[in-house]
Amino acid sequence: xxxxxxxxxxxxxxxxxxxxxxxxxxxxxxxxxxxxxxxxxxxxxxxxxxxxxxxxxxxxxxxxxxxxxxxxxxxxxxxxxxxxxxxxxxxxxxxxxxxxxxxxxxxxxxxxxxxxxxxxxxxxxxxxxxxxxxxxxxxxxxxxxxxxxxxxxxxxxxxxxxxxxxxxxxxxxxxxxxxxxxxxxxxxxxxxxxxxxxxxxxxxxxxxxxxxxxxxxxxxxxxxxxxxxxxxxxxxxxxxxxxxxxxxxxxxxxxxxxxxxxxxxxxxxxxxxxxxxxxxxxxxxxxxxxxxxxxxxxxxxxxxxxxxxxxxxxxxxxxxxxxxxxxxxxxxxxxxxxxxxxxxxxxxxxxxxxxxxxxxxxxxxxxxxxxxxxxxxxxxxxxxxxxxxxxxxxxxxxxxxxxxxxxxxxxxxxxxxxxxxxxxxxxxxxxxxxxxx
Numbered sequence: 001x002x003x004x005x006x007x008x009x010x011x012x013x014x015x016x017x018x019x020x021x022x023x024x025x026x027x028x029x030x031x032x033x034x035x036x037x038x039x040x041x042x043x044x045x046x047x048x049x050x051x052x053x054x055x056x057x058x059x060x061x062x063x064x065x066x067x068x069x070x071x072x073x074x075x076x077x078x079x080x081x082x083x084x085x086x087x088x089x090x091x092x093x094x095x096x097x098x099x100x101x102x103x104x105x106x107x108x109x110x111x112x113x114x115x116x117x118x119x120x121x122x123x124x125x126x127x128x129x130x131x132x133x134x135x136x137x138x139x140x141x142x143x144x145x146x147x148x149x150x151x152x153x154x155x156x157x158x159x160x161x162x163x164x165x166x167x168x169x170x171x172x173x174x175x176x177x178x179x180x181x182x183x184x185x186x187x188x189x190x191x192x193x194x195x196x197x198x199x200x201x202x203x204x205x206x207x208x209x210x211x212x213x214x215x216x217x218x219x220x221x222x223x224x225x226x227x228x229x230x231x232x233x234x235x236x237x238x239x240x241x242x243x244x245x246x247x248x249x250x251x252x253x254x255x256x257x258x259x260x261x262x263x264x265x266x267x268x269x270x271x272x273x274x275x276x277x278x279x280x281x282x283x284x285x286x287x288x289x290x291x292x293x294x295x296x297x298x299x300x301x302x303x304x305x306x307x308x309x310x311x312x313x314x315x316x317x318x319x320x321x322x323x324x325x326x327x328x329x330x331x332x333x334x335x336x337x338x339x340x341x342x343x344x345x346x347x348x349x350x351x352x353x354x355x356x357x358x359x360x361x362x363x364x365x366x367x368x369x370x371x372x373x374x375x376x377x378x379x380x381x382x383x384x385x386x387x388x389x390x391x392x393x394x395x396x397x398x399x400x401x402x403x404x405x406x407x408x409x410x411x412x413x414x415x416x417x418x419x420x421x422x423x424x425x426x427x428x429x430x431x432x433x434x435x436x437x
Contacts, residue, residue: 005411011372022050027231028233029147029233032146032150032219036143036224040222040224041224043139049135053124053131054128056124056127057125062117062118062120063117064110065274066109069105073103075100076097077097077099081093097294098295100291102289102309103289104287104289106286108282108312109284111283112278112282113281114274114278119272123265123269133257134258137254139429140427144432148420148423150219152218154235154237155412155413156212157212157233159211159409159411159412160205160208160212167201170201171198173198173398174198186393190394190395193395197398199385200394216230239363239419240422242363243359248343248430250352252430253429253430256297262341263334263337266333266334266337267337270327270330273330274327276327277327278315280313281311281312285310286307287307288308348428352428352429355421362370364415365417365418366417368414369414373408373410376403376406376407379404382400383396
C-alpha cells in the first residue's frame with residue numbers, strides 16, 4: 001500500500017510539474033542576451049557615460065573657438081543732492097532723477113596657449129575612446145554573466161531532472177526490496193537502508209530545486225526583469241570546436257586597450273603641463289554703448305558708443321617653481337603609466353595561458369566524464385537485472401545506482417565547466433560578443 005501511495009504522489013507531482021512548465025514561456029540564450037543588451041542597468045549607465053564623453057568631444061571644449069560675452073543694464077535713481085561749486089554757487093535738488101543704459105559685447109579669442117588647446121582636444125578624444133572601451137567591456141561582461149547564469153540554470157535543471165529520475169528508480173528499488181522481503185530473500189535492514197537512501201535523494205531534490213530557483217532570480221536580475229518572473233530554458237549546451245592557443249590573441253582585450261589609452265592620457269597631461277612655460281596670446285574686440293541722463297550735476301545728458309579691439313599677451317615668468325614641480329610630477333606619472341601598461345599586458349598574457357590550460361583540461365575531463373556516464377548507465381542497468389535474478393544484494397544494487405548518479409553529476413558539471421571556460425577564453429580574447437550558442 002505504501003508503494004502505491006508513493007507511486008501516486010510521484011505521478012501527481014510530475015503531472016503538476018508538467019503543467020507548470022507548460023505555462024512557463026521558454027527563453028532561448030540569444031533572446032536572453034538580446035534582452036540584457038537592451039535593459040541591463042550597467043550597460044545603460046555605461047551608454048550614458050559614453051554619450052557624455054561624445055558630447056564633450058568638441059573643439060569648443062578644447063579651447064579652439066572664441067568666447068562672446070554680452071551685457072546690458074538699465075538703472076534708475078531718485079536722490080536728494082546738494083552741489084557746491086568753486087565759484088560759490090550752490091545747487092540743491094530733491095527727488096532728482098537719473099537713469100543710465102549700458103550695453104556691451106566682447107569677443108575674446110586665445111590664438112596661442114602653448115599648444116594646450118591641441119593637447120586638450122586629444123585628451124577629449126582619448127577620454128571618449130576610454131568610455132567606448134568601458135562600454136564594450138560592460139557589454140561583453142554582461143553577455144558573459146548572462147550566458148554563465150543561463151548555463152547555470154541548464155545545469156541545475158539537468159541535475160534536478162536527474163534527481164527526479166533517481167527518486168523514481170529508488171522507489172522501484174524500495175518496491176523490489178519489499179517484495180523480496182515478503183518472500184524471504186531480503187532482510188529488513190535492506191529495506192530500511194533503501195528507504196534512507198530514498199529519503200536522502202528526496203531531501204537533495206528540495207535543495208536542488210532551490211538552487212534552480214535562485215539561478216533564475218539571478219538571470220532575471222541581469223535582464224532587469226521582475227525577480228519572481230517564471231520561465232524555462234533550452235536544455236541544449238553546445239560546446240564549440242576546440243580552439244588553438246595560437247588563434248587567441250590580446251589585440252581586442254579591453255584591459256590592455258584601457259591601459260594603453262590611460263598611458264596616452266598621462267602623456268597628454270605631461271604635454272599640458274609643459275604648455276605652462278609658454279606665453280598666452282589672444283585677440284579681443286568689443287562694442288560699448290553708454291547713455292545716461294540726470295536732472296542735477298555738471299552733465300545733463302551723455303551718450304557714448306564705439307568699438308574696441310586689440311591683442312592681449314601674458315607670460316607667467318615665475319610662479320614659485322609650481323609649474324616646474326607640476327611638470328616633474330606629470331613626467332613621473334607618465335613613466336608609471338608606461339609601467340602599468342607593460343604590467344597589464346604581461347598579466348593578460350599570463351591569464352590567457354592559464355585560461356587556455358583550464359579550457360583544454362575541462363574539455364578533456366568532459367570527454368572522459370561522457371564516457372564514464374555511459375559506462376555507469378550500463379552498469380546500473382545490469383545491476384538491476386542481476387538484482388531481479390537474485391545474484392546481487394540490495395546494497396550492491398544501491399552502490400551501482402549511486403555510482404551512476406555520481407557519474408551523471410560529474411558529467412553535467414564537466415559540461416558546464418567546459419562551456420564556461422570556453423566563454424571565459426573568448427571574453428579574454430574580446431570575441432564573446434559574437435557568441436550565440
